[in-house]
Amino acid sequence: MKDDFEILNDVKMNVDDYEEVKFDNNDELKNKMKIKIRNRNKNKRFKRGIVAASLLAILSSGIILDNNIWADIERFWYSLGDIVNMKKEELEDYKYNINKVAIDKNVKISLKDVILDNGSLILNLNVDYSKFNPFKDFTEKQQKEWSFDKWGREETLLTVGEINNIYIDGVKYEGQSWAIGDHYQKKEKSVDVVMEQGIDMTIKEGNDINSERVKKDEFPYVINKDKIYNFKIQIKKLHLEQDWESQYKSYDEVKKAGGPHSGIIRGNWEFNIDIKGEDLIDKSKSYSIDEVIEFSLNNKVASIEFSEVIASPLSVEIKYKFLGINNVDFDRIRLKVKDENNKEIIPDGMNVNNGTHEVVEKYKNTSNNYSELKIVPTIVDDKYNVKEVLEDKAIKVKLD
Structure with a gap:
């Protein structure tokens, strides 16, 4: 396990x-x-x-x-998601609507919009995993490693960890700041996620250690309003966990029962987006x-x-x-x-x-x-x- x-x-x-x-x-x-x-x-x-x-x-x-x-x-x-929700009207002209869908492993991820904020990209997602079946979509080895026989038929929660890859015009970006997403359960097996990924450093492909900080006269700090920027956002991993709060009274109780249990859904949820510079508003x-x-x-x-x-x-x-x-x-x-x-x-x-x-x-x-x-x-x-x-x-x- x-x-x-x-x-x-x-x-x-x-x-x-x-x-x-x-x-x-x-x-x-x-x-x-x-x-x-x-x-x-x-x-x-x-x-x-x-x-x-x-x-x-x-x-x-x-x-x-x-x-x-x-x-x-x-x-x-206050989490980032709390602030985004609290300031919906103020952010209306600040975000870029995308509304694209990527499906893999019977999990549907919708990228609703993005916000550019001082060297970070704020992503507003919905993850629908209502069609995901761990007994069909996980290998036998994964089911055994993660003890799905003990919790696979119970209620589960899904979270998005990190954004694995962000490419802008073919260049890989990372940042000093990133945050595990704020998750808001909308209904059973559907969750809204607001998360931040820094894009203030560029990474040489094949060598994540060799990074360079973006200069203040470069994107994302300076935006060419007439340029079309290509964004490729790849999500490679989702986290599935036992919803132990619905089954047990305390964390100690679930520990005594051998839990809490969790597993990883590996896949490729990719979004390719072209955005004109004048639409990338950084306030x-x-x-x-x-x-x-x-x-x-x-x-x-x-x-x-x-x-x-x-x-x-x-x-x-x-x-x-x-x-x-x-x-x-x-x-x-x-x-x-x-x-x-x-x-x-x-x-x-x-x-x-x-x-x-x-x-x-x-x-x-x-x-x-x-x-x-x-x-x-x-x-x-x-x-x-x-x-x-x-x-x-x-x-x-x-x-x-």
């Missing part, structure tokens, strides 16, 4: 030069998370492993969780900051050099660089970012280059329109508890 989370083993991550950020070991934090997970909307089904991966992306960003944030905790749980807007703040840290003068804020209807990105400190001291600094109403904005991920100390921090845009951001540096201890809030070093960025 396959290991519980073996289906996540094929996930690709670009980890070169990037820092491992530790989890907060605060028991109160963990307990609040457990309660929040149990109380999530039952219309959203998340694999235990997927929940863990989502939490990793948020927690590793250095979010500072205090009582004030927990008072406004609902915003912590991301860049704001130069060009500010440096200095402060004392471990008897040294440390500084943060801010360079840019990029805001879009879906996200906010802050770019900065640390100067005058080593990697240990660097890990003692975290940022709080607040909007014009003094509400803290929740981080969605963080890329750190340990060699240059350059940081790109991403936040979810849950507002209709941020007009101002306040960025406050804080100093934390080795357990990431806040020791000092440097309010007098805060900077403000106007977003017009």
